[in-house]
Amino acid sequence: MSEALRVMGRSMEPVLFSGDWVQLVPADLTALKSGELTVYEHGGARIIHRYLGNQEGNFWFKGDRQPQPEKFSAPPRCWHVPRLLKRRQAPRVSHLALGLLNDPSRFRTLPQPQGVT
Numbered sequence: 726m727s728e729a730l731r732v733m734g735r736s737m738e739p740v741l742f743s744g745d746w747v748q749l750v751p752a753d754l755t756a757l758k759s760g761e762l763t764v765y766e767h768g769g770a771r772i773i774h775r776y777l778g779n780q781e782g783n784f785w786f787k788g789d790r791q792p793q794p795e796k797f798s799a800p801p802r803c804w805h806v807p808r809l810l811k812r813r814q815a816p817r818v819s820h821l822a823l824g825l826l827n828d829p830s831r832f833r834t835l836p837q838p839q840g841v842t
Contacts, residue, residue: 726751727748727749727750728748728749729746729747729748729749729810730746730747730749730764730771730773730804731744731745731746732744732745732746732747732773735790736772736773736774736788736789736790736791737762737773737774737788737789737790738789738790739789740762740789741762741773741809742812742813743813744813745809745810745811745812745813746809746810746811746813747762747764747773747806747808747809747810748806748807748808748809748810749764749804749805749806750804750805750806750807751803751804751805752803752804752805753803754776754779754784754800754803755779757776757803757805758776759776759777759778760775760776760777761775761776761805761806762774762775762776762805762806763775763776763786763803763804763805763806764803764804764806765786765797765801765802765803765804766801766802766803767795767797767801771804772786772788773788773806774786774787774788774791774795775787775788775789776803777794782798783796783797783798784796784797784798784799784800784801785797
């Protein structure tokens with residue numbers, strides 16, 4: 726059974742913004758692939774981050790804006806995030822620019838105008 730969750734915070738910018746709504750589907754950590762968006766429970770809160778994988782019995786998650794990943798020795802309750810349900814508002818240009826500057830590899834995914842070398 727799926728449910729909706731409102732994104733709070735900035736740890737997943739520029740992919741998700743505070744106020745966006747995402748769909749949650751219960752997930753088994755063994756079925757998740759590295760890089761997939763997930764929500765996990767920690768300290769009574771639901772956290773949306775990317776699942777990085779399972780290494781030596783530890784489960785690793787990381788927000789796109791977070792400098793360090795988070796490690797759990799026991800698998801947390803987890804949901805897969807298959808899609809964005811509703812964007813709170815159009816992202817501000819400054820947020821998109823910061824996202825590109827923080828990860829220059831994203832420039833390679835932008836189409837180049839014709840005649841530019």
